[in-house]
Amino acid sequence: MTQSPRASDTSRSEPRRVLVTGATGQDGSYLVDRLADEAAEIHALVRPGDDAATALAERHPDITLHTGDLADATRLAAVVVAAEPDEIYHLAGISSVAQSWQQPVVTGTVTGLATAALLQSAWEFSQRAGRPVAFVQAASGEIFGDPDSSPQDESTPIAPVNPYGAAKAYAHHLVGVYRGRGLHACSAILYNHESPRRPDTFVTRKITRTVAAIARGDAQELVLGNLDARRDWGWAPDYVDAMMRAARHERADDYVIATGRAHAVRDFVAAAFAAAGIADWAGHVRTDPALYRPVDATELVGDSGRARRELGWAPTVEFGEIVARMVRADLDAPMH
């Protein structure tokens, strides 16, 4: 077995070639911004006919778009061959737990099996080209399911409790398999991470958008599921930074990326109303049992000690400030 090749190379003369899946999502958009700043040659996988891809190309005219769908393994292999990447960031997938209950089969294909196609293609390309390829998988704290212990770290048993977590767990394990095969493959076990670019299908953005609308007088009520659900919420650009560090670290590994502190949905709601200048918010919020998850992990908190030690990573934005930034962005840009 050869030593895992080193993916970082500070003396490079040609621009780094980077393939990003999920480039139109929250994390992908921050990642593409960072890569553009360092003049990387960016290749993005986008769905055929996706309007968001047009917007991406307008923001970054030098980006190379490859149409393709994660459900089409044949196409994924062709895109890796065309991109000839030094780094692959695999961020795309069904990213909603609720969605995964409605479509477990598609979730398995898109979030699970697609990772196998990309890893195999990356490994084959690395062998053929005779140079290292760094692969970063965006894994999720959901792979731990409803853990016995808190906080979780890289040694916590993987025991997902929903189809999304199960698909992510499959992908996570396969990253380890390909690392054993010699690929610089890393799994970044990302806990919840938010920003004004979060879509409003996520509870955090739903809260900040609705609170901003209430503050403006455009809405009356915020309807939510379980207010006691607790999550470890971080700032999305910090998590993108962690994935870049993992790709370029001398040794490939898995890393929990988290703040280490949990807050309840209720705390998020309170902070959001406070940021919008509304002190007495109880009358604006109603809970609907239909919005509860079938199985809800009560407390997911990550211990990012390894990432802090090995990658020199640390979160830079604390909870209250994340919420305030999201609310401010929604107050500045009213929903249509």
Added chain:
Amino acid sequence: MPRALITGITGQDGLYLSEQLLGKGYQVYGLIRGQNNPKRALVERQVPGVQLLTGDITDLASLIRAFGVAQPDEVYNLAAISFVAYSWENAKLTSDVTALGVLNMLEATRLYAGDDISRVRFYQASSSEMFGKVQEVPQRETTLLWPRSPYGVSKVYGHYMTINYRESYGLHASSGILFNHESPRRGPEFVTRKVSIAVAQIALGLADGMSLGNLDAKRDWGFAGDYTDAMWRMLQADHADDYVIATGHTHSIRDFLDIAFARIGVDDWSGYVTVDPALFRPAEVDELRGDATKAREGLGWMPTVSFDELVAMMVDADLATQRETASRPA
């Protein structure tokens, strides 16, 4: 109140069809793919009466669930990877969605109908791209199919599968062989909309030209709203059948450019248009011109919007949109 389930609800035809069905008093359900679908908001804004159900035509389990909720009397399968150029890059995906997706929909329909196959009617959106290398002009329902792209091949599969479910199970399943049909809601990747957007931008000083493929390619272009009306008529007929839906007249991209630029007062558009060979199709289809005699006689269907009116409608709509975008503060 009749109930309809529409796939491809976010597309041009899905929007027109759902509008028309809502107008006739239908309860309309639309199947929408995936989370964060950027087009969900568009559907909710343009046809707020439609109930959206999450599902994917590559996933039979999700279809069975959607049928259970929608309890449809009529099913319109409009979903597809519909852009021919993409179908070359994404041949496998096109086959999974545009071909096998039809089988999934037919199976879901049959399973939902159970012992009474007559309780539901099925419409399949077939395409003139199935004629590809045309064997006769104009094309009619009996013309030999000769598809020339993964999209066309996939549509042929869906077409024959629809016929087989009709002949083998007795399902009221009709296939509409629709020739090109356009509107202000056409996706911007299609050449007609690409032209109407660019012309509007040129008129407003927001662009200085456009790059196109083969200007001599000729198509039989109709108005989408007329074509969705034909779909509904097929499912009201006593017997299911196959129908060509077309205007019977062809025009070149050049003709389209003439009318579009005339709309903004430009007679000589040659300075605004560059031809890029990279945009040519690997295998261009020949003259696609449809003979809709059977639909006219059997369904009483006729196109109501002329080519000139269609182009003008598209340019005017894009002028309005571009003006609004340009005046919106950044």
